[in-house]
Amino acid sequence: MDHYYHAKDLAKFGDMGKDAPELWQKFSEWYGAVFKEGALSEREKALIALAVAHAVQCPYCIDAYTTASLEKGSTPEQMTEAVHVAAAIRGGASLVHGVQMRNHVDKLSM
Amino acid sequence: MALPTLLNTRNPLADSVTQRDTLGALSLACGFGDALARVGRAPLHADRISVLQINVGKRCNQSCRHCHVDAGPDRTEVMPPDVVDACLRFLDANDIPTLDITGGAPELHPSFRDIVRRARSLGRHVMDRCNLTITRLPNYADLPEFLAEHRVEVVASLPSFGARQTDAQRGTGVFEDSIAALRRFNELGYGVQGSDLLLNLVTNPVGAFLPGPQQALEADWKRELHRKFGISFNRLYTITNMPISRYLQYLIDSGNLQDYMDKLVAAFNPSAVDGLMCRSTLSVGWDGRLYDCDFNQMIDLRTAVDSPQSILTATAAGLASRRVTVGPHCFGCTAGSGSSCGGALT
Numbered sequence: 001m002d003h004y005y006h007a008k009d010l011a012k013f014g015d016m017g018k019d020a021p022e023l024w025q026k027f028s029e030w031y032g033a034v035f036k037e038g039a040l041s042e043r044e045k046a047l048i049a050l051a052v053a054h055a056v057q058c059p060y061c062i063d064a065y066t067t068a069s070l071e072k073g074s075t076p077e078q079m080t081e082a083v084h085v086a087a088a089i090r091g092g093a094s095l096v097h098g099v100q101m102r103n104h105v106d107k108l109s110m
Numbered sequence: 111m112a113l114p115t116l117l118n119t120r121n122p123l124a125d126s127v128t129q130r131d132t133l134g135a136l137s138l139a140c141g142f143g144d145a146l147a148r149v150g151r152a153p154l155h156a157d158r159i160s161v162l163q164i165n166v167g168k169r170c171n172q173s174c175r176h177c178h179v180d181a182g183p184d185r186t187e188v189m190p191p192d193v194v195d196a197c198l199r200f201l202d203a204n205d206i207p208t209l210d211i212t213g214g215a216p217e218l219h220p221s222f223r224d225i226v227r228r229a230r231s232l233g234r235h236v237m238d239r240c241n242l243t244i245t246r247l248p249n250y251a252d253l254p255e256f257l258a259e260h261r262v263e264v265v266a267s268l269p270s271f272g273a274r275q276t277d278a279q280r281g282t283g284v285f286e287d288s289i290a291a292l293r294r295f296n297e298l299g300y301g302v303q304g305s306d307l308l309l310n311l312v313t314n315p316v317g318a319f320l321p322g323p324q325q326a327l328e329a330d331w332k333r334e335l336h337r338k339f340g341i342s343f344n345r346l347y348t349i350t351n352m353p354i355s356r357y358l359q360y361l362i363d364s365g366n367l368q369d370y371m372d373k374l375v376a377a378f379n380p381s382a383v384d385g386l387m388c389r390s391t392l393s394v395g396w397d398g399r400l401y402d403c404d405f406n407q408m409i410d411l412r413t414a415v416d417s418p419q420s421i422l423t424a425t426a427a428g429l430a431s432r433r434v435t436v437g438p439h440c441f442g443c444t445a446g447s448g449s450s451c452g453g454a455l456t
Contacts, residue, residue, distance in 0.1 A: 041326055070315065073322035073330055075272050 010060045043072035050079060051086035113173040113281070115182040116356060123359050124180060126410035133353060133438045136368060139375050142440040149380040154388070154434040156402070159426055161391040163210040163451070164189070164197050165404060166219040168396065172241055174267075174280045176314055178354040178408050181214040193398040194221055196421045198228050204426040210391070210451065212239040212404060217253055230260050237263045239312075239451075242291040243284055254291075258298045263308040265347070265451075266292070271334045275316040292341045301343035310345045312453075318366035320377065320446050321348035324454040347453030350374075352405045352442045374441035382448025385455035388434045394421045402434045404451070405442070411435045 017024025035045050046068040053061030069079050116124040123129055146152035165179070166189040173182035189197075201209055209229040216222055216238060229236050238257060245253045257264060268288055270276045276285035292309070296302060301309030311331065315321050328346035335341040351357045353371060361367040388402040398421045401407040417432040418424035448455025 037326070042323065043326060043330070067319055070317065070319045071322050073327040075270060075275060077272060077274070 005059050043074055046072045047074055047082045051082040054083050055086040055090055115173055115184055116180045118184045129358055129409050136371055138371055142436045142438060145378050151383050154436060156389050156432050156434060158390050159206050159392045159430055161208045161210050162201055162206050163212060163391050164394045165212050165396055166216045168214045169218045170215040171244055172281055175360055176279055176351050176357040178352050178357060178405055180355045187396045188219060189396040194225060197394055200421055201234060202232050208235045210237045215241050215244045217244050217250060223256060226260050226262055237265050240264050240266045242266050242288040245291045246287045254294050254298050258307055264300060265310050265312060267312050269313050269316050271331055279316045289339050296341060309343045310347060311343050312347045312349055314349050314351050318361060318370045321350055324348040350442045350445055350449035352439050354405055354408050354439055374445045377445035379444055379448055382444045382455040386443055387450035392429055398422050405439055406435060411437055
């Protein structure tokens with residue numbers, strides 16, 4: 001195995017149930033229920049998943065929820081904005097930790 | 111600027127046999143007939159003819175990248191007068207409530223308006239599958255008024271409520287012209303609340319993926335088209351792109367053919383079978399040949415050999431419960447929510 005990520009491996013996701021079928025079944029049922037239309041539409045949930053996929057940098061999820069977002073009717077413009085939201089939160093999360101840095105600077109400085 | 115057609119560029123896929131061979135050479139999890147058999151629906155039969163769909167020719171002012179007809183400005187096929195007469199005789203002689211006129215751009219047929227008048231005088235509901243931009247050409251600027259006068263249902267193609275995706279599929283500038291056309295239809299009462307003039311939109315995915323949920327998308331589209339452009343319409347029909355002709359070429363060029371076909375097969379939905387349009391539609395080619403649907407027509411899969419083959423000699427009795435001719439492309443109509451000329455099936 002000369003690469004850690006293979007696009008075809010996404011189709012093997014179900015293999016995770018081979019040695020823990022009960023846990024896999026619970027996960028699958030919960031996962032399926034999460035993405036059903038509720039207070040949020042399926043399209044909105046797919047867009048959230050797409051943004052989160054970028055935040056957690058999961059290539060499988062990015063492929064899966066790019067397809068899902070298109071198939072639920074999102075446009076590339078909406079999907080790009082969703083990724084910017086994820087990037088802004090990631091960037092903001094780093095930056096807001098700067099307050100901790102400044103607090104510590106204040107504590108140590110005259 | 112319209113793209114050249116497959117025929118004009120001498121692309122091998124302009125030949126229907128090459129298209130069928132290309133699909134037949136794919137390794138799929140099962141054939142369409144096998145998929146039907148597994149759910150007890152093989153062989154597939156029509157159960158009535160409620161729509162006579164006539165393809166009056168392949169000429170079009172556009173040449174969209176997904177076109178299953180390989181239509182375009184350079185195509186010359188036009189339904190001749192004797193076939194037009196035979197279609198209208200068939201309509202008159204049988205209890206078929208709807209005439210669905212398609213193409214190409216059907217309005218380019220020299221007898222389009224005469225066909226509409228004659229079908230309406232027979233009391234039939236008439237549908238015009240309109241590409242919208244035809245109404246922006248000087249010689250066809252009065253088309254919306256004509257359609258309104260004759261209470262013709264307009265089924266208009268618009269893949270996206272955004273310009274970039276629409277133009278990517280249908281050609282530069284198509285979105286802007288389409289919006290102008292829709293505004294004109296709205297001015298005449300089409301798609302407006304309280305009016306009986308029907309304006310339905312058709313969206314095909316702009317790429318190698320399945321269409322979204324029709325009902326949810328319709329709500330999004332109504333909100334967005336009204337918010338951005340003040341446009342209203344009646345229904346949104348989501349239609350799956352068929353792996354035929356120029357869309358087949360696109361799938362090959364983009365390296366998506368096998369994955370797309372696998373996706374269609376995996377998404378086979380038995381509950382879509384009942385509503386398949388081949389079960390209630392008779393499709394007539396420009397030359398009078400008969401098919402189970404417009405897609406079969408484009409890959410020259412004709413009605414079953416024991417059924418009538420031409421509108422010139424056909425009787426409805428010999429066609430109403432005919433066996434339907436199927437192929438791998440039929441998975442496009444049973445995938446997910448199902449797909450037909452009237453949108454999703456489930």
